[in-house]
Each structure stands twice: as C-alpha cells, then as structure tokens.
Amino acid sequence: MEVDKGKGEAEETRKVAEADRDTVTLKSSDGKLFEVSKEAAARLSTVLAGMIAGGSIDDNGTDLKQIGSEALENVVDYCNKHANSIPSAALISSSISFNTAPFKEPEEWERKFVDRLSHDALFDLVEAANFLGMERLLDVTCHKISEMMKGKSPDQIREVFNIKNDYTKEELEEIRQELAWAFYDD
Amino acid sequence: MAPKGRCRGRKARTIPPPAAAHPPPPPSVEGVVTVADLTEELLRSILRRLAPADLLRAALACHHWRRAASRVLPRAPPLLGYFFHPQNTVKLPPSLEPTDKTHYSAVFVPLNAASPRLSLDLAPTAARGLSIQDVHLGLVLLLHHPRPQSLLPRILAIDPASRRRRAVRGEGRRSDRGWVMEREMCMIKVLDTVPRLPKDTKWRMACTWLSDIDYARTGKVFVKTWGYGLYSFDTETGKLECLMMTDGKEYGDPMYAYTLSWPLEFLAPRD
Structure with missing residues (x-):
C-alpha cells in the first residue's frame, strides 16, 4: 500500500490531476x-x-497524527476489501441484542479480517476507527472484542485483557452477597 | 435506556481524543494501546453488545469497567432462565392409564450460554420435597409438597443468584404476573409444522392448548399437549420449540421465568 511519490512530477500538473484522482493519500503518525x-x-x-x-x-499525504502506520494499513486494507465485497443480507438485517440497540452482524470476510489481528493491533484499530468516524469498522472491531469477553469469569476476563483488579477484598465480598453466580466459572 | 452512541464519529472529530469524565488510565509501555487505554465511550460500545450475564461478569473486572457497564445496563431485569418441576411423560391419547405423578425437585434451564447454571440446592437436600409457588424479584418461593394443612405455611425463599435462603411465615399469595399480549396468529398453521401431532384437526385441538405466557415478556407462549410434550412458541420469530429433557422427562407447567433482582446495588451510579 505504501506509495512512493514521484519527485520529478511538476507541482502544477499534480494540482490539476488532484481533482480527478480517485484515490486519497493518507499519512500515518510515523x-x-x-x-x-x-x-x-x-x-x-x-x-x-x-x-x-x-x-x-x-x-502529499493527509496527516493523521493520531494513527500509527500499522493501524492505518489495516484501515486502508479494510476500505479496499469493503470496496470489493458485495453487501449481503447480513449488512441490512440486524440481530436484536439483549441490551438495547440492534447491532449488525459482521460478515464472514470482516470476521476473518479482525480474527487475524493481534490484541494490540485490534485495540489500535478500534481507536483508529473511532477517530475516523468509521461506524461499520467500529461495529466490527467492537463486536470482536466483546466476543473475547463472552462466557468468561471476571478472573479470566482480567487475564485476557491484562487488567489489574482494583476491587478491594471487602468490595468483592459485598458484591458476592448480591451476585455470587457471576464469580463462578461454570 | 443506554445511549446509542451514534454520534461517535462526530465526537471524535471535534474533540480528539474524547475527554473522559474520569482521569485516563496511565499510558501503557511503548505506546501500545491496550484495553485499559480505551476511552469509556469505546468501552461502553463494546460492553453494550454483551448479554446481561456476560456484562455483569465483565463489570467485576475492575472499577473502570464497572462504571462503563453501569451506563449500558438493560432497563428491564435480565432474564437468566426458567425454573420448573419436570414431570413424567403423559401417555398418548386415547390411553386413560394414569400417568406417574411423581414430584420431582425443581430444575433450572439457563436462557443461553452466557446464563449461569443456577440451582436451588444450596444444601444437599434443601429443595427436596419442596414445590415452587412463585418466582418474584429474584427470589424463588417454595412450599412443602404436599402442603401441610394445619399450620400457617412455612415459605422458604431462595435467592439462587446470591445463593442465600431464608424462611418466612405467612400466607403464600401469588404475585400478579398477568399481562396482555395482543397478537393474532394462526395456530393451526403453526401446529401443522409439528410432525408428531395428530393430523385430524378436531383431535389435535382436543390435545393441544395454550397453557401460559412467558412472564419475562419475551413474547413466548407455552403450548401444552396431551402426550406430545410441552412446546414454546416465539411469537416474534415464529419459532416453535419442543421442550424435552435429556432424561426423557417433560418440562413441567408452569414455567417460572427467573429474572435477577434489579437494579443491582453494586452497579448503582456512585459518581
């Protein structure tokens, strides 16, 4: 995806060409x-x-100072893949969540797209999607992260996401009175 | 209802990065973004996708997550599953042979994979010989079976979510769980899809009937039959499901929907 800009190209020609170009150039923080x-x-x-x-x-490259090159590469990759994919029924239909808003289920290729990412790359991408206002990519990445929490005990969730437990013993004991089942790994 | 978060993009554009109401967690090593660095707004849009049971477990990870979770809680008490007393299979009509009416201890069927496997057996024999009278506000109310006639009934209240129990004396009175559902459906067409039921219309009408509505307001109704088991019918999706237990027994009637006592104290907004 990286582009080597032709240095010999005249400034004038480029300005004229810009209006007709069907691509944009983005520049990562690095x-x-x-x-x-x-x-x-x-x-x-x-x-x-x-x-x-x-x-x-x-x-010459629109500056996106908040986004690193790895995340930006994934963003661009996602945009290109999206452009090539035929929207299926999954995009239109929505499944009803238990909580509030209906969420669109990711498509097969979107699932594969986020599945191959490391944790760090995934979190970088969710922030990039948020920054760029990419609702669909945000949906897909948030869905993936929520999948990583499903069916796990609080201990397991802390382990997966490397979270420090900042509840005190007393607090946990109090919560246990109310919600004992949530502590068990069944 | 939780905010829908539709303005994510716009917010990010005008205030980069979105300022959290709480001090941001310390930056992690080497500038790598981890879950701890996510803004509460992003964390909320992740947590919002979880089933209530998973959401509550996630809220127990740390205080930051608890705050985020407390803002995306469902408004209605979350349904975790159903309690019922299993029963032996009723003999097929026209057999008038008496069916074995053994009283079985109540069992719990979780709503989905996220739901905990609740139990009334807090002590090995606690729920034996007891019969569910009602399920209300996260409590399961049990009476002795058969009910003693002489004294005021002794009601055992079990909270399977917190695994606590207490005995109360007094008159057991059912809570008013009635509600009205207005929907016209052609049940003949629905029952046509069940291969085992008799094909003869009159005969079939005689041995199938709507027995109950799901108290948890899932839009489900229960269809009881004479000898063909218990079915649940989802009026939203049109899905009919035969409720069979793995040991050959039938689901009992009534089906007691179990919802958590709600809202939870530990998720009450504190700041």
Whole structure:
C-alpha cells in the first residue's frame, strides 16, 4: 500500500490531476503514506468524507497524527476489501441484542479480517476507527472484542485483557452477597 | 435506556481524543494501546453488545469497567432462565392409564450460554420435597409438597443468584404476573409444522392448548399437549420449540421465568 511519490512530477500538473484522482493519500503518525479509494474512504469514514468535501485533503499525504502506520494499513486494507465485497443480507438485517440497540452482524470476510489481528493491533484499530468516524469498522472491531469477553469469569476476563483488579477484598465480598453466580466459572 | 452512541464519529472529530469524565488510565509501555487505554465511550460500545450475564461478569473486572457497564445496563431485569418441576411423560391419547405423578425437585434451564447454571440446592437436600409457588424479584418461593394443612405455611425463599435462603411465615399469595399480549396468529398453521401431532384437526385441538405466557415478556407462549410434550412458541420469530429433557422427562407447567433482582446495588451510579 505504501506509495512512493514521484519527485520529478511538476507541482502544477499534480494540482490539476488532484481533482480527478480517485484515490486519497493518507499519512500515518510515523510518516508512512497509504493510498485508498476516494469513494470507499468517503463512504466508510465520516471524518474523511468531511475532509474530502471540505477540500482539506493533501495530495502529499493527509496527516493523521493520531494513527500509527500499522493501524492505518489495516484501515486502508479494510476500505479496499469493503470496496470489493458485495453487501449481503447480513449488512441490512440486524440481530436484536439483549441490551438495547440492534447491532449488525459482521460478515464472514470482516470476521476473518479482525480474527487475524493481534490484541494490540485490534485495540489500535478500534481507536483508529473511532477517530475516523468509521461506524461499520467500529461495529466490527467492537463486536470482536466483546466476543473475547463472552462466557468468561471476571478472573479470566482480567487475564485476557491484562487488567489489574482494583476491587478491594471487602468490595468483592459485598458484591458476592448480591451476585455470587457471576464469580463462578461454570 | 443506554445511549446509542451514534454520534461517535462526530465526537471524535471535534474533540480528539474524547475527554473522559474520569482521569485516563496511565499510558501503557511503548505506546501500545491496550484495553485499559480505551476511552469509556469505546468501552461502553463494546460492553453494550454483551448479554446481561456476560456484562455483569465483565463489570467485576475492575472499577473502570464497572462504571462503563453501569451506563449500558438493560432497563428491564435480565432474564437468566426458567425454573420448573419436570414431570413424567403423559401417555398418548386415547390411553386413560394414569400417568406417574411423581414430584420431582425443581430444575433450572439457563436462557443461553452466557446464563449461569443456577440451582436451588444450596444444601444437599434443601429443595427436596419442596414445590415452587412463585418466582418474584429474584427470589424463588417454595412450599412443602404436599402442603401441610394445619399450620400457617412455612415459605422458604431462595435467592439462587446470591445463593442465600431464608424462611418466612405467612400466607403464600401469588404475585400478579398477568399481562396482555395482543397478537393474532394462526395456530393451526403453526401446529401443522409439528410432525408428531395428530393430523385430524378436531383431535389435535382436543390435545393441544395454550397453557401460559412467558412472564419475562419475551413474547413466548407455552403450548401444552396431551402426550406430545410441552412446546414454546416465539411469537416474534415464529419459532416453535419442543421442550424435552435429556432424561426423557417433560418440562413441567408452569414455567417460572427467573429474572435477577434489579437494579443491582453494586452497579448503582456512585459518581
């Protein structure tokens, strides 16, 4: 995905060409450049759509200082894959969650896309999706993280996510009075 | 109801990064994002996807998660499953042979994989010889079976979620769990999908009847039959399910929906 910009290219020609280009160039916090389809970027990210509409896209690479190159590569990868996939019924239909809002189930390729990520890459990606206002990618990544919590005891959840238990013994004892079952791994 | 979080993108654009109401957790080593670094807003949109039982377990991980979880709790008391007394299979009609009416201790069927396996057996024989009278506010109320006639009944109240019990004296009176569901459905078509039922319409009407509505307001109704077992019918999805136990016994009637006592003290907003 990394793009080597032709240095000999004249500034004028480039400016003229920019309007007609069907890709945008994004620059990660560590200075790497990525190219992504303008149509997909505008459709999947409210932030990029706003920047494209507002003309604040820099042809030399739009600075995204909050996003590292690994996360940005995944974002761009997701946009490209999304552009190539045919939306199926899963995108339109929604399953009713126990809690409140209905969530769209991830599609097969989206599942595979997040399954191959390491924990760190996944958390980087969820933040990048949030920053760029990519609702669909945020849905998919949040879904994946919630899957990692399912059916686990509090101890197991702490282990998976490397969380420090900051409940005191007294607090836990009090909660146990109310919610004993939640402590068991059954 | 929990906020829907539809404005995520917009928020992130105007206030990067979204300021949490609480001091952000300390940054982790080498700038790697971990779950501890996620803003409460993001954590909430993750927790919101969990079934209530999983959500409550996650809330026990740490205080940061408890705060996030307390803001995405379901409004209604979460349904964890059903208590009932199993019964022996009723002989198929037209057999008039008396069916074995043995009284079995109540069992619990969890709603789904996230639900805990609750039990009334807090002590080895605690629930033996007892019969469920009611399930209300997270408590299961039991009476001796058969009920002694002489004295005021001694009611045993068991809270299977906290695994506590206490005895109360007094008159057992059922709570008013009635509710109205207005929906027209062609039950003939629904029952047509059950292969075992008699094909003859009159005969079938005689041995199938709507016995109960799910008190937990899931939109399910229970269909009892003479000799063909108990069925649940989901009026939302149209799914009909035969409720059979693995040991060949039948699900009993009534089915007592068990919901947690709600809201929970430990998830009450404190700040």
